Amino acid sequence: MSLSRRQLFGLSGGVVAGVALGACGVALTAPGGSTGAVLPSEVPLPKPFTTDLPPLATARTRPLRGGGRKGTLTTRRRGTEILPGRTTEIAGYDGTFPGPLLEATKGEPLHLTLRNELDHPVVNHLHGGVTPPRDDGYPTDLVGPGTSRVYRYPLRQRAATLWYHDHTMDLTGPNVYAGLAGGFVLRDPAEEDLGLPRQERELTLVLTDRSFGEDAQLLYPMTEHGIERRYHGGLLGDCMLVNGAPWPRTDVDAARYRVRVLNACNARRLELALDPGGEIVQVGTDQGLLTRPHRRRSLTLAPAERADVVIDFSAYRVGQQVTLVNRLGDGDMGLVMRFDVARRGKDDSRVPERLSVIDPIDPSRVVRTRDFHLALGKPMPSGHGSHSGGDRSLPMWSINGQPYRPGHDLFTAELGTVERWRITTDVHHPVHAHLVHFQVEQDGAPAWKDTVDVGPASRAEVLVPIEGYRGRYVMHCHNLEHEDRMMMADWSVV
Numbered sequence: 129m130s131l132s133r134r135q136l137f138g139l140s141g142g143v144v145a146g147v148a149l150g151a152c153g154v155a156l157t158a159p160g161g162s163t164g165a166v167l168p169s170e171v172p173l174p175k176p177f178t179t180d181l182p183p184l185a186t187a188r189t190r191p192l193r194g195g196g197r198k199g200t201l202t203t204r205r206r207g208t209e210i211l212p213g214r215t216t217e218i219a220g221y222d223g224t225f226p227g228p229l230l231e232a233t234k235g236e237p238l239h240l241t242l243r244n245e246l247d248h249p250v251v252n253h254l255h256g257g258v259t260p261p262r263d264d265g266y267p268t269d270l271v272g273p274g275t276s277r278v279y280r281y282p283l284r285q286r287a288a289t290l291w292y293h294d295h296t297m298d299l300t301g302p303n304v305y306a307g308l309a310g311g312f313v314l315r316d317p318a319e320e321d322l323g324l325p326r327q328e329r330e331l332t333l334v335l336t337d338r339s340f341g342e343d344a345q346l347l348y349p350m351t352e353h354g355i356e357r358r359y360h361g362g363l364l365g366d367c368m369l370v371n372g373a374p375w376p377r378t379d380v381d382a383a384r385y386r387v388r389v390l391n392a393c394n395a396r397r398l399e400l401a402l403d404p405g406g407e408i409v410q411v412g413t414d415q416g417l418l419t420r421p422h423r424r425r426s427l428t429l430a431p432a433e434r435a436d437v438v439i440d441f442s443a444y445r446v447g448q449q450v451t452l453v454n455r456l457g458d459g460d461m462g463l464v465m466r467f468d469v470a471r472r473g474k475d476d477s478r479v480p481e482r483l484s485v486i487d488p489i490d491p492s493r494v495v496r497t498r499d500f501h502l503a504l505g506k507p508m509p510s511g512h513g514s515h516s517g518g519d520r521s522l523p524m525w526s527i528n529g530q531p532y533r534p535g536h537d538l539f540t541a542e543l544g545t546v547e548r549w550r551i552t553t554d555v556h557h558p559v560h561a562h563l564v565h566f567q568v569e570q571d572g573a574p575a576w577k578d579t580v581d582v583g584p585a586s587r588a589e590v591l592v593p594i595e596g597y598r599g600r601y602v603m604h605c606h607n608l609e610h611e612d613r614m615m616m617a618d619w620s621v622v
């Protein structure tokens with residue numbers, strides 16, 4: 129969600145990269161606040177609300193000797209029905225799109241074996257996880273085809289809606305687009321007493337936009353030199369998928385539902401609202417529960433951001449259709465899915481006014497303030513180590529003027545300290561750091577996030593406790609086309 133006004137300041141006279149990009153003929157900003165260009169599908173798309181919302185597959189886990197759980201995911205290709213009556217080949221975890229929902233309990237480690245049956249290397253990253261560097265999914269820490277490895281997630285962190293996805297150097301965009309992304313719900317038994325809706329009244333919605341070729345296959349505009357120039361600012365699909373189904377519908381009771389929403393789009397921002405109107409009660413962010421519920425009419429999610437919300441369908445009459453819309457989308461992309469209020473239902477859930485405790489960080493604890501500028505940089509210098517490079521006449525996305533160089537730290541931070549990070553931008557960039565979490569102020573209260581949506585020519589400021597583990601991590605833009613074109617940096621905890 130967008131940061132509060134106190135944390136966002138327009139930069140007067142800021143450099144607008146549209147000018148720079150216009151000069152090289154690259155579409156940058158699509159209508160509606162997403163960075164990127166829409167790739168039109170070549171096949172007729174289904175009418176919205178003609179498919180049913182599929183349940184997410186769930187990953188089975190087993191007890192781990194010594195405590196915790198273990199499970200296995202296998203990356204593989206599989207034909208699946210996304211468009212009615214057509215077969216689309218995806219390359220996903222266990223051959224599903226999106227990947228199976230992983231569930232774990234705070235403080236209980238999960239050892240996840242990843243078996244790679246694809247014909248190319250993959251990397252797994254638990255987004256929002258506090259994970260030692262060897263298991264965090266560094267972009268060149270590859271799991272080769274036909275091999276497997278175990279990722280050990282300690283999960284000593286707040287309960288939250290996390291997600292897992294591919295993080296392969298230069299190829300995260302196409303790999304996630306092909307299917308390598310899934311939801312991960314980290315639960316805390318202490319939250320059960322809050323009385324929030326649960327079980328069949330808790331939904332996880334994984335939102336992705338995709339485009340399809342005339343053969344109904346996923347279209348990703350890769351050339352041998354990287355992504356086509358037109359999509360250098362981000363790839364926007366023209367078919368909205370929820371849990372892998374195009375503009376689905378589902379029956380709901382006239383009762384409260386807890387809905388965990390993940391924007392897993394490569395580049396598309398979403399502003400979610402209900403039609404014919406109604407309240408969305410936000411109870412959590414990327415990193416778990418807020419201190420108190422925030423009642424809102426709409427909710428903006430940039431790529432990789434999550435929101436935990438409660439929707440009370442008893443505010444509508446039985447028989448009414450409630451559409452989840454995206455105010456930033458055009459045409460059918462202005463629609464997401466539909467809830468059909470099918471029946472009355474007994475409801476003993478509640479949304480308490482006190483959800484969690486978040487101690488605001490005392491700014492006097494800040495030992496260092498860092499500035500990060502995310503902007504279009506220069507074309508990649510020849511001799512740069514990256515094998516992607518892509519179209520070398522195009523500028524690369526950069527952080528502080530540097531295209532990503534694996535193995536070279538942009539900065540080091542000291543374990544146990546608190547830093548202030550100030551981020552400025554040219555166009556929209558959702559900024560994500562591995563390992564650490566950002567304390568922001570949202571609606572007058574502290575909240576935890578791992579991805580911040582920083583608007584065009586804007587400035588954001590976050591407080592960052594350096595907690596967890598020593599070693600090398602990355603920070604990057606979560607517009608995946610920006611990330612693959614070098615908007616990433618190494619940093620180390622010492």
Ligand SMILES: [Cu+2]
Nearest residue numbers: 557605607610
């Ligand atoms: Cu970006």
